[in-house]
Amino acid sequence: MEKVMTPIWIATLVTSFICFVLKLLGYSLPESILNKPIVQRINSLIPIALLSALVAVQTFGIDKSVQIDHRLAGVVVAGIALRFKASFPVMMLLAAITSAVINNL
Amino acid sequence: MLRDSLAVAIPVGTYGAAFGAASIAAGFSILQTCLLSLLLFSGASQFAVVGVMGAGGSAISAIATGSLLGFRNGLYGLKMAPILKLRGIKKVIAAQLTIDESTGVAIGQEPRGEEASRYGFWATGIGVYVFWNLFTLFGAIGAQAIGNPSAWGLDAAVPAAFLGLVWPRLIDNKSRLVAITAALLALALTPIAPAGVPIITTVVIAVIFGWKKS
Numbered sequence: 294m295e296k297v298m299t300p301i302w303i304a305t306l307v308t309s310f311i312c313f314v315l316k317l318l319g320y321s322l323p324e325s326i327l328n329k330p331i332v333q334r335i336n337s338l339i340p341i342a343l344l345s346a347l348v349a350v351q352t353f354g355i356d357k358s359v360q361i362d363h364r365l366a367g368v369v370v371a372g373i374a375l376r377f378k379a380s381f382p383v384m385m386l387l388a389a390i391t392s393a394v395i396n397n398l
Numbered sequence: 399m400l401r402d403s404l405a406v407a408i409p410v411g412t413y414g415a416a417f418g419a420a421s422i423a424a425g426f427s428i429l430q431t432c433l434l435s436l437l438l439f440s441g442a443s444q445f446a447v448v449g450v451m452g453a454g455g456s457a458i459s460a461i462a463t464g465s466l467l468g469f470r471n472g473l474y475g476l477k478m479a480p481i482l483k484l485r486g487i488k489k490v491i492a493a494q495l496t497i498d499e500s501t502g503v504a505i506g507q508e509p510r511g512e513e514a515s516r517y518g519f520w521a522t523g524i525g526v527y528v529f530w531n532l533f534t535l536f537g538a539i540g541a542q543a544i545g546n547p548s549a550w551g552l553d554a555a556v557p558a559a560f561l562g563l564v565w566p567r568l569i570d571n572k573s574r575l576v577a578i579t580a581a582l583l584a585l586a587l588t589p590i591a592p593a594g595v596p597i598i599t600t601v602v603i604a605v606i607f608g609w610k611k612s
Contacts, residue, residue, distance in 0.1 A: 300456065300460075301430060303461075304450075305433055305447065308438055308443065308464035310437075311461065316472060316493040316494060317490065318472050318475065319476045319477075319479065319493070319496065320493050322476065330611075331609065332473075334608035334609075336469060336473055337470075338607055339466055339469065340470065340563075341568070341604065342576055342579075342603045342604040343580070343598075343600060344567075345576070345600070346583070347445075347449050347450075348561045348564065349580075350596060351449055351453065351560060352554075352557040353588075354453060354585070354588045357588060363551075367558060368557050371562065372561060375561065380409060381416070382416060384561075384562050386555075389551030389554060391554065392554030392555070396549065
């Protein structure tokens with residue numbers, strides 16, 4: 294492995310390792326340690342906060358600026374598709390098509 | 399019951415194709431993309447890692463965001479451990495298969511007894527693992543073949559994927575309020591903080607809103 298560890302490699306391997314350790318810890322710790330209501334409540338909100346932040350930043354962010362472009366149209370269509378209970382791949386496909394069409398106009 | 403497990407495993411597995419494509423669009427190689435599905439094996443964390451890196455974030459930001467999203471799998475493990483009662487290598491394998499879907503089916507089968515619950519966990523976990531990895535490879539190869547991701551709308555498909563992941567969690571006013579606050583905070587921080595940091599910072603919102611009851 295004389296090749297330099299790129300940031301992408303580091304992110305890939307380290308996140309994989311940490312996430313596996315987290316999974317294994319669940320099987321190795323006594324249930325009482327983390328099974329507190331406050332931990333449960335915060336834990337259920339963490340994915341909501343992070344995923345919502347990711348939606349926002351990936352929709353509007355370009356480097357360090359915030360802008361409205363073809364991506365928003367795709368995400369709005371995705372939201373409508375989800376509202377009508379479209380499956381995950383269909384929803385993503387509709388978002389991609391919408392965005393691509395507007396981008397290529 | 400195998401039907402229940404496959405009914406979950408096959409559609410979830412096909413999201414793997416979306417992940418594979420998103421990962422390539424974010425600049426990951428096919429090998430790195432497949433390793434994420436094989437080793438990390440947790441959809442939201444995987445999308446977060448490629449999303450943060452693709453947006454120009456640092457490895458630390460990607461690791462922090464992906465790991466925080468992986469935290470809940472540990473809580474699932476706490477729930478599954480007394481049902482599965484495993485040791486050694488089987489425990490290690492079960493841990494790797496502990497995700498939203500396998501835990502969800504196992505808990506759904508609980509009324510039918512622990513045996514059914516265990517069966518549901520393994521069938522769903524193994525099923526999702528196989529299909530998720532297979533479709534990750536297909537998606538990655540497909541995205542590699544089409545070239546410029548933005549021309550194909552992949553730059554909108556990635557935030558759409560996150561929207562699809564958060565959607566089923568927005569079950570009450572509190573969760574919707576957390577979602578909107580987090581989105582606004584992340585956008586407000588985007589011009590001033592390094593890429594990736596605006597996303598991790600929103601954990602604070604989860605802590606604040608989760609601190610007190612209801």
